[in-house]
Amino acid sequence: MKNWIYITFVFLAHVSCSDKITKSENLDKSNIVFIITDDHAYQALSAYDDKVISTPNIDRLASEGMLFNKAFVTNSICSPSRAVALTGKFSHLNSVRDNLDVFDTTQVTFPKILRKHGYETAIYGKWHLKSNPIGFDYWEVLPDQGHYYHPEFLTSYGEVKTEGYVTDVITDKAIHYLETLRDRTKPFMLMYNHKAPHRQWWPSMQDLEAFKNRRIPVPESLFDDYKTKSRASIDAEMRIADHMALSADNKIAPELLEKLNYKEFLSWYEGAYLERFNRLTPEEQDQWIKVYGPINDDFEKINPKGKALTLWKFQRYMKDYLGVIKSVDRNVGRLLDYLDDNNLTQNTMVVYTSDQGFFLGEHGWFDKRFMYEESFRTPLLMRYPEKIKPNTINSDLVQNIDFAPTVLDIAGIDIPSEMQGQSLVPLFMDNKVDWRKALYYHYYEYPGIHMVKRHYGIRTKRYKLIRFYYDIEAWELYDLEKDPNEMQNIYNNPEYTEIQSKLHKQLEELRLYYKDSDSLNQMFINSDLKRLKQLENKT
Template sequence: MNRCEITFKLWVVVGLVLVSCQPAQEKAVQSKRPNIVFIMTDDHAYQAISAYGSNLINTPNIDRLAQEGMRFDKAFVTNSICSPSRAVILTGKHSHINGLRDNIQVFDSSQQTLPKLMQAAGYETAMIGKWHLKSTPTGFDFWKVLPGQGHYYHPEFRTPGGVVKETGYVTDVITDIALEWLGTKRDQEKPFMLMYQHKAPHREWWPAQNHLSDIGRQTYPEPPSLFDDYQNRGAAAREAEMRISDHMGLTNDNKIKPKIVDSLGFKDFLSWYSRAHLNDYNRMSDEEKANWEKVYGPINENFKNNTPQNDALTSWKYQRYMQDYLTSIRSVDENVGRLLQYLDSTGLAENTLVVYTSDQGFYLGEHGWFDKRFMYEESFRTPLIVRWPGKVKAGSINNNLVQNLDFAETFLEAVGAEIPGDMQGKSLLPLLTETSSEWRKSIYYHYYEYPGIHAVKRHYGVRTDRYKLIHFYHDIDEWELYDLEKDPHEMNNVFEDDIYFEVRQDMTAELRKLQEQYQDSDELAQQIMASDLDSN
């Protein structure tokens, strides 16, 4: 019996004891106000969830949430990058308002946040897993978070008492901590909000030991745009540095030993790639390294002896990418299952609102890319699944335009707390309970981290059900317009097409309306850009 199974069985027993001893007061409170479990992964593309029709992977436990709740098919972020997305979720405000626009800045934890408002409403709060905001978490009765990106093997955690190191695989460990908090560390007389946030499947996608045997068993279909030449689009797409062919590392990303890469004459695109690979590898125990070598040793030898070139190398790198990325997701799904089983076994599931989402989308080879950042669909769109027994219709699907900007307002309304007037999103409760069909017709996006890693230009834009308008700025001034009905993969920019003259006018007007609504503008964007450049 492995560690995960032992830990799960232990906490099931603890949970059953707690339920049998649960005071009448807690049962009364629980029946009135729901608990909230917010599950967020890092860089989990909707294309890699079988509930969304993926042909890449089967995710039965995440799918269970969709079968028992509501799947949102048009859920998006306001800024597709890790730290800003988390700040938006905590504040219910766009990046230029909450002050965190990129992965470099430090989140101001002194400001009004969702967990503080939940505490004021009488909730016990916990943050476990990936924080990625640099500052000390506030508004949480319990927190244990990864420093920065954290590590897949034997990760360190920041706690109020200092940094501690845990033994095991990060996805399992985060779940162990969450189950322990649910079972023995929370105030049993209060409803709770647990923010249970995984590192996986963030780069560099190191699979768990118990899933190493999955590597190489499947050949994945290549996306049609894997060899995109970026015709009919501008400089922003062409100049981005996240192509699998050129910018993905053979060492850190594809797990080829640096000495083999060097012997074959390849050069890392960034100097830290080989160092990152060795650091991650050396975190494993001797036994873990031996298991790793049984799988990755033959992959390395085959690459050395049968080295692919040109397009064949891109295809090879894509397969290696998918093997590791998707295998790390198998651990996520497995651990979501552990948590759901715990909620079931303790009776908590009946009155717990469970959300599954990611901090943004991710490219799985579309346009030849990995990573995120752009306002194009694969990056902009995120999975969102909500289960709330007795409130949300099982197996329902929603097609309204929603964003991570709406999460805080949703949780506050769900627990009967007042939504502050300065929050900029909308509660999703009318959609979840299907009590209203009225909703917004457009959403706003703004990305700021340029110059920066992956070289994605600064841009903002608006999306409606059918169209998307994007303005790239900084060292370029380019506009893109996409007809998502005719061109769902965004291969053809029609901004200059006379047929779309009226659409362009309407979308520009809608963009300016949203900028005014959310207190953004071209002038503010230029001020922020100048300030960022001065500080760097």
């Protein structure tokens, strides 16, 4: 009898302990997985548009959660966008306006706040903020842009070299953290950040021919003549026709370009191609040549010129870009499966976004930077079973300044007053919430690569007003309802006099609200000119 009582006591104690372990897995606070890709255009995500690619794993977050179809950034360029996501503040207040700025890690960020409130925090993948990550219990990040094949990682204990394809490696590290490293008595916040699909779009070996037999639809504005636009569009150096690299971007061997007497737009293009090719193992190089050798042969045979060359470059660009995204989708699926298999789905908010949008041939361009929709708008999907119903679509004007407040709200933590965004949580439950009526945008990196002029502007549900400045003074206005492709600049069109006046007033109100000003711009211009002079003296 005594033995029976003892066995019963031990069993109940074990059950009680098991309950505690289960509670420690689920906890009172929600876990957060924050996924940021690099340059992933919403047009290349089938939850938004299935014309060019199928992304079934990422689409799960839309079918099991919420898709935001009017999500935007504050400054469409890599480093600044990441600083905005961390701080909830615009570029002019968070220390990073362009890709040369170093992130000030002493300022308030949502990982730091989460950590103070009992969360364990980790980041794997792309960081791209020049200073080392602060506010993370675990971190392994790519130096600067990082490499697609056999990448190096910076860690708290030095630089480490890895084998494999970067998207797979980052996912391996993230899953290893979840499976082995994390403290299961704490809620976690994992930033799972991909290099892909950043230029120059080197697909994994298994995806080299994923789009071989596909003809990618050509956007209507591929041959935009910028007739009604300002000089800013004409001067930008991001046209597929003129500025895309046949070598580094389109994978044409430098020796073939020399044979065809083709001169690349920038001198470093061919060297960049060779550097990346030489990172491959001999076996990978053989596989690469088997795929791209015939492409090179075909290019030599047809030797396209003029519009034919632009169309050829567009198809090659898109096939590699989409091939890179195939790997992202597959690996996001691996991570979501891990959450499912380990009972972490119900109590984990998963966010999928990109640091900005990207031009996929629209207006003849690749890259981003402009306030036009394809660059300004970004994918945003959120799954959070506790608060978001499956297959929900939101059409409010949301922005990446809202990410930090949202994460803190989910964690039940007060949002610091210095954060300029708003929590998206009210939108999870009621699409009729009184929400912002306009967005503000400001881009600074000029002079710089791609030579996109400095500009700022306002976007409402229907209209967009942009001011280009610095070595130009120009305004553009678009009616997004009548002209969604932004082909007709209607600034000074008499039919829009009243609208134009109203937008100017709203823009100044937004600038005041977000603490931006012309005097601040001039201060930045002066400091940037000084920095540019210092760089010129060094070279």
